[in-house]
Every structure is written in C-alpha cells, then in structure tokens.
Amino acid sequence: MTPTIGVDCHLILSHADIDAGAEYGFICPKDDSHRECGVQFVREVVSESTVETDTTKGTKLYCHFDLILADDLIAPNGAPHTRTRAQDYAKLLEFLAKPSGIALTSPAGTLVNLGALGWSADERHMPHHSIIKVQLNNVGFYFPPADPDVLAASVWDGVYTWETSYWH
Numbered sequence: 001m002t003p004t005i006g007v008d009c010h011l012i013l014s015h016a017d018i019d020a021g022a023e024y025g026f027i028c029p030k031d032d033s034h035r036e037c038g039v040q041f042v043r044e045v046v047s048e049s050t051v052e053t054d055t056t057k058g059t060k061l062y063c064h065f066d067l068i069l070a071d072d073l074i075a076p077n078g079a080p081h082t083r084t085r086a087q088d089y090a091k092l093l094e095f096l097a098k099p100s101g102i103a104l105t106s107p108a109g110t111l112v113n114l115g116a117l118g119w120s121a122d123e124r125h126m127p128h129h130s131i132i133k134v135q136l137n138n139v140g141f142y143f144p145p146a147d148p149d150v151l152a153a154s155v156w157d158g159v160y161t162w163e164t165s166y167w168h
Contacts, residue, residue: 005107008075008082010037011065012105013095023105024091027081029068029131037076039065039106061138063104063114067092070129085130092132096120100139109145114138 002023003009009025018024028037042062069088073081083091095102100115114136122133 005105007077008079010076011039011067013092014103014105015095015098015101017098017101018091018094024095026067026088026092027069027073027075029066031066039063039104039108041108059138061111061114063111063136065104065106065134067132067134068129069132089130089132092121092134096134102136104136105148106145110148111138111145 001008003012003025005012005025010028012023012025014021014023030037040063042064044060044062046058046060067088069085069092071085075081096116098115099117100113102114102116103110103112104114115138117137117139118135120135124131124133
C-alpha cells in the first residue's frame with residue numbers, strides 16, 4: 001500500500017535500494033513543537049554558484065524532522081498504525097545508512113537526493129516509545145520541493161515528456 005500524508009503518515013521516505021524504491025510512511029509526534037507533524041527546512045547559501053554539478057558551492061539544505069516510534073500508534077486518520085516500533089526503527093536505520101539518494105516527501109512536496117550525512121539522528125528511547133530527531137542533507141545542487149505526483153510521473157517510465165517533466 002502506498003502511504004498517504006495526512007491519512008496514514010506524516011512524512012514519507014524512499015530510496016531505490018530499499019524495498020525496490022517503495023515509499024515508507026512515518027508518524028511524527030504531536031508535541032506543540034515547530035516541527036509537529038512535519039518537517040523544517042534550513043537553507044544555507046554557501047556561494048553565488050549556480051553550477052549544478054558543483055557540490056561544494058551553492059545552497060546547503062538541512063531537513064529536520066521528528067519521528068515517533070511505538071507500538072499501537074494512531075495514524076493521522078485515527079486508524080491504528082499498522083507497524084510496530086521495532087519495524088519502524090529497523091526501516092529508519094536502513095534510510096540512515098544511505099549517504100545519498102533518499103527522497104523525502106512532506107506536506108511541502110518531495111525533495112530528492114538527500115543523504116544521512118554528518119549529524120543525522122538524535123535518538124531518545126523510552127520504555128514505551130522512541131523519539132528520533134532526524135536530519136537529512138542535500139547531496140549536490142539544491143532543488144526546491146517538487147509536487148510528488150508530478151515527480152513520480154517524470155521518471156523514465158512516467159507519463160510526462162522531457163519538456164513537461166522536472167528533468168527539463
């Protein structure tokens with residue numbers, strides 16, 4: 001089943017090497033923080049460079065989000081979350097092992113080619129739940145969030161042509 005933000009999850013991660021690129025939805029804590037149920041983007045302008053292949057100049061992007069892992073979580077639509085704390089944690093560790101190629105879908109859209117680089121997680125494990133504060137960074141040139149449906153239709157076997165896709 002493809003996860004849907006606001007229905008069965010708050011954020012979605014995917015990577016070509018994890019479950020053949022299938023999307024995986026995570027639940028964020030409701031804690032009155034500025035990242036509640038979503039993501040925070042921090043942009044750092046390093047230079048005036050617009051060269052897309054220059055990975056040392058341009059804009060650095062830091063994506064911060066908090067996840068809650070627990071048995072018996074409730075999804076945003078009020079239904080039971082179908083996975084256990086251990087299942088979500090194991091899957092998160094798979095993503096945190098990837099230095100590039102991660103796609104993050106949030107309410108703002110999808111960011112591609114992120115990686116778990118440098119500081120990537122602050123884990124707090126309590127008896128009945130875990131709160132994981134995650135940071136993913138851009139790898140290479142920064143592109144703003146894309147509409148996830150248009151992005152999915154822009155892949156090589158998608159329905160968009162070169163002129164109407166994100167690759168143009």
